[in-house]
Amino acid sequence: MSLNFVFDSALDDTAKRLCYEYWSYASPSDYIAHLELLCYDHNTEINALFTALAECQVYLDDVHCEYCGRPYQLDVPADVPYARRLNSWFCEGCISFSGGQLVLGK
Numbered sequence: 001m002s003l004n005f006v007f008d009s010a011l012d013d014t015a016k017r018l019c020y021e022y023w024s025y026a027s028p029s030d031y032i033a034h035l036e037l038l039c040y041d042h043n044t045e046i047n048a049l050f051t052a053l054a055e056c057q058v059y060l061d062d063v064h065c066e067y068c069g070r071p072y073q074l075d076v077p078a079d080v081p082y083a084r085r086l087n088s089w090f091c092e093g094c095i096s097f098s099g100g101q102l103v104l105g106k
């Protein structure tokens with residue numbers, strides 16, 4: 001799995017490691033258990049986990065907007081298998097710029 005991470009400069013290494021581990025997991029079936037285990041392993045609270053995640057942007061480096069080449073930005077790990085199934089993808093900016101002429105791939 002090839003993900004690119006862009007961290008807010010305020011994040012420390014512990015928070016970055018949390019983000020990496022959070023994103024290493026792409027199956028949504030026991031998502032809550034995954035979150036609890038992460039917090040347990042790092043001796044942290046779920047709020048701290050989400051704070052760290054909010055400061056971290058994650059992109060797929062093998063799915064790009066067909067028009068402008070911008071990489072696909074992920075919101076949750078379950079987006080990964082979804083994005084990989086798309087034959088083509090246009091980013092929101094290009095879709096709104098085109099006035100609806102570009103549409104999401106099936």
Ligand SMILES: [Zn+2]
Binds near residue numbers: 068070090
């Ligand atoms: Zn685009």
